[in-house]
Amino acid sequence: MRNRAGVIIIENDRLALIERTRNGYTYYVFPGGGIEAKETPAEAAKREALEELGLEVEIGECFFELSGTAEESYFLAAVTGGKFGTGAGMEFTERDPERGSYKAVWVARDTLPSITLYPEELAAKLCQRTE
Template identity: 55%
Template sequence: MMRHRAGVVLIEEGKIALIKRTVNGKVYFVFPGGGIEADETPEQAAKREAFEELGLRVEIASLLTTVERNGFQYFYVANRVGGRFGSGNGAEFTSGDCRRGSYEPVWVGLDELNGLDVRPQEVAALLNKS
């Protein structure tokens, strides 16, 4: 089933906000984001997901890129306008479903991206070029 998704690329002081995922002993990183609901634009979904996963209110600055994989994934450059990092309370933090692994909001130095498993890699590669 195709599901469109939206995510944010939030960079502050040379660091990027990512979600550290640990599933079955494997660690990787994803951009904060998730599925676009039927009544949302991609931009609205990205803002909602940033609040749910990071605890931050953001404004969308621009579309960085779109990745096509089981639907379209929109990645937006965003700026923080409020909230407290790490205070997200989305379903991924409250469901108690340990089969989905853990979700941890983290700041990662842009200079560290090359050494990490960041998904989707196409978006991380764009950031390494800038």
């Protein structure tokens, strides 16, 4: 499994997430994906925000890291341009029924405990954050 990077975008106490539905099961993930050759995790996170959300972002601090079969880094990010929901990554342009559906959504932070959000450890950390 290759290393991944993702973005955490919080605006008006809402998070920008990807709603996934696969085999009748709906869950949420942070926008992100694999780190390409010669790309830093921060560069990958910035690219993924544009591909999956249609947003240009300024990458901030690395808020969360997860190690396992691959390294995962999640960065706080601020929107600097673009239009939410206009991502043109492969997930949106080359629909594959086997992979399910992808939809960019805003989710209120106070609803995080009631949804299935991966990675769960990051979701728990954001629930505790008081900012």
